[in-house]
Amino acid sequence: xxxxxxxxxxxxxxxxxxxxxxxxxxxxxxxxxxxxxxxxxxxxxxxxxxxxxxxxxxxxxxxxxxxxxxxxxxxxxxxxxxxxxxxxxxxxxxxxxxxxxxxxxxxxxxxxxxxxxxxxxxxxxxxxxxxxxxxxxxxxxxxxxxxxxxxxxxxxxxxxxxxxxxxxxxxxxxxxxxxxxxxxxxxxxxxxxxxxxxxxxxxxxxxxxxxxxxxxxxxxxxxxxxxxxxxxxxxxxxxxxxxxxxxxxxxxxxxxxxxxxxxxxxxxxxxxxxxxxxxxxxxxxxxxxxxxxxxxxxxxxxxxxxxxxxxxxxxxxxxxxxxxxxxxxxxxxxxxxxxxxxxxxxxxxxxxxxxxxxxxxxxxxxxxxxxxxxxxxxxxxxxxxxxxxxxxxxxxxxxxxxxxxxxxx
Numbered sequence: 001x002x003x004x005x006x007x008x009x010x011x012x013x014x015x016x017x018x019x020x021x022x023x024x025x026x027x028x029x030x031x032x033x034x035x036x037x038x039x040x041x042x043x044x045x046x047x048x049x050x051x052x053x054x055x056x057x058x059x060x061x062x063x064x065x066x067x068x069x070x071x072x073x074x075x076x077x078x079x080x081x082x083x084x085x086x087x088x089x090x091x092x093x094x095x096x097x098x099x100x101x102x103x104x105x106x107x108x109x110x111x112x113x114x115x116x117x118x119x120x121x122x123x124x125x126x127x128x129x130x131x132x133x134x135x136x137x138x139x140x141x142x143x144x145x146x147x148x149x150x151x152x153x154x155x156x157x158x159x160x161x162x163x164x165x166x167x168x169x170x171x172x173x174x175x176x177x178x179x180x181x182x183x184x185x186x187x188x189x190x191x192x193x194x195x196x197x198x199x200x201x202x203x204x205x206x207x208x209x210x211x212x213x214x215x216x217x218x219x220x221x222x223x224x225x226x227x228x229x230x231x232x233x234x235x236x237x238x239x240x241x242x243x244x245x246x247x248x249x250x251x252x253x254x255x256x257x258x259x260x261x262x263x264x265x266x267x268x269x270x271x272x273x274x275x276x277x278x279x280x281x282x283x284x285x286x287x288x289x290x291x292x293x294x295x296x297x298x299x300x301x302x303x304x305x306x307x308x309x310x311x312x313x314x315x316x317x318x319x320x321x322x323x324x325x326x327x328x329x330x331x332x333x334x335x336x337x338x339x340x341x342x343x344x345x346x347x348x349x350x351x352x353x354x355x356x357x358x359x360x361x362x363x364x365x366x367x368x369x370x371x372x373x374x375x376x377x378x379x380x381x382x383x384x385x386x387x388x389x390x391x392x393x394x395x396x397x398x399x400x401x402x403x404x405x406x407x408x409x
Contacts, residue, residue, distance in 0.1 A: 039404030074334030236351025
């Protein structure tokens with residue numbers, strides 16, 4: 001079990017008001033074992049009655065050292081660790097990393113692989129938003145929505161398993177393309193999602209959007225305007241719910257996103273309810289992107305034929321000595337990347353997810369650093385919660401959609 005960190009009196013003076021030190025207000029630990037903190041997060045709360053005067057996030061209970069561990073592995077072997085960052089966006093983590101590797105070494109990606117990447121990434125966005133919606137609704141006592149959302153999520157996890165053999169930690173995207181092509185059952189399974197999900201999203205809205213209790217718990221709660229959201233470095237639905245239409249798929253398109261027609265949902269209220277509406281519309285836009293990509297899915301290879309960086313097809317290993325040698329050398333020694341540094345970013349379900357890669361010319365990255373949206377979005381919690389009730393704090397945490405694996409890396 002995680003141990004609470006001891007906070008000295010001098011440290012407390014910088015975190016809370018003088019009234020807390022004299023006993024006029026109450027200091028309370030929320031977490032790190034608490035279902036409404038959406039992970040192993042400790043919140044140091046200063047309360048006056050049930051009103052939050054101050055909220056100090058304390059992180060680090062889930063620290064895994066992923067960045068340093070990746071630096072000890074070759075570029076290919078390091079990728080499996082990316083799945084363990086934001087475990088609600090495993091393929092999105094893969095995508096950010098492989099884009100950085102491809103940018104670093106100048107590796108081409110076939111158009112079919114790019115289209116499949118888009119489909120899988122948007123399915124992952126749907127799955128992530130379903131977990132967010134179900135758990136955030138559960139936080140404010142809407143039990144049925146949680147059960148319905150996880151029912152639909154199973155359809156998407158089945159597709160990920162169909163393609164990669166794994167429900168969550170897929171490592172399906174690889175530098176230069178994909179691990180393998182999608183199976184013949186893939187299109188029918190995705191069409192089922194496209195057919196079923198629109199009516200299911202309507203069902204969620206029927207349960208929540210005009211529900212008087214839900215409105216009371218979300219409207220006017222945790223408000224932040226667009227100027228402050230930008231100043232705090234917020235991204236994703238948390239930023240778009242405050243009126244700023246920033247989306248990396250539009251701002252700096254990758255994997256062919258520029259060829260798809262979709263909207264960036266925006267609300268201007270900046271509260272919990274606005275962030276809820278933005279994510280619901282993002283689910284609809286994800287379906288719109290998936291359908292376009294599936295309708296014009298091109299035929300062709302799904303991996304680059306640059307065998308300096310990409311393993312040859314398994315079918316060639318038994319018949320070609322060159323293919324066998326390339327395969328052996330790539331998985332034992334790796335490939336040397338040219339000296340330099342790159343940054344690649346994607347629009348994850350939580351916002352801007354970027355990876356900085358620096359090479360010293362060897363087979364292992366000299367430096368790996370992740371810019372994760374949950375880390376930046378969490379920092380605004382003291383501002384969002386001040387003056388609200390403890391019960392509102394639960395709704396606010398849910399609305400910014402943090403994942404602790406995305407923070408404690």
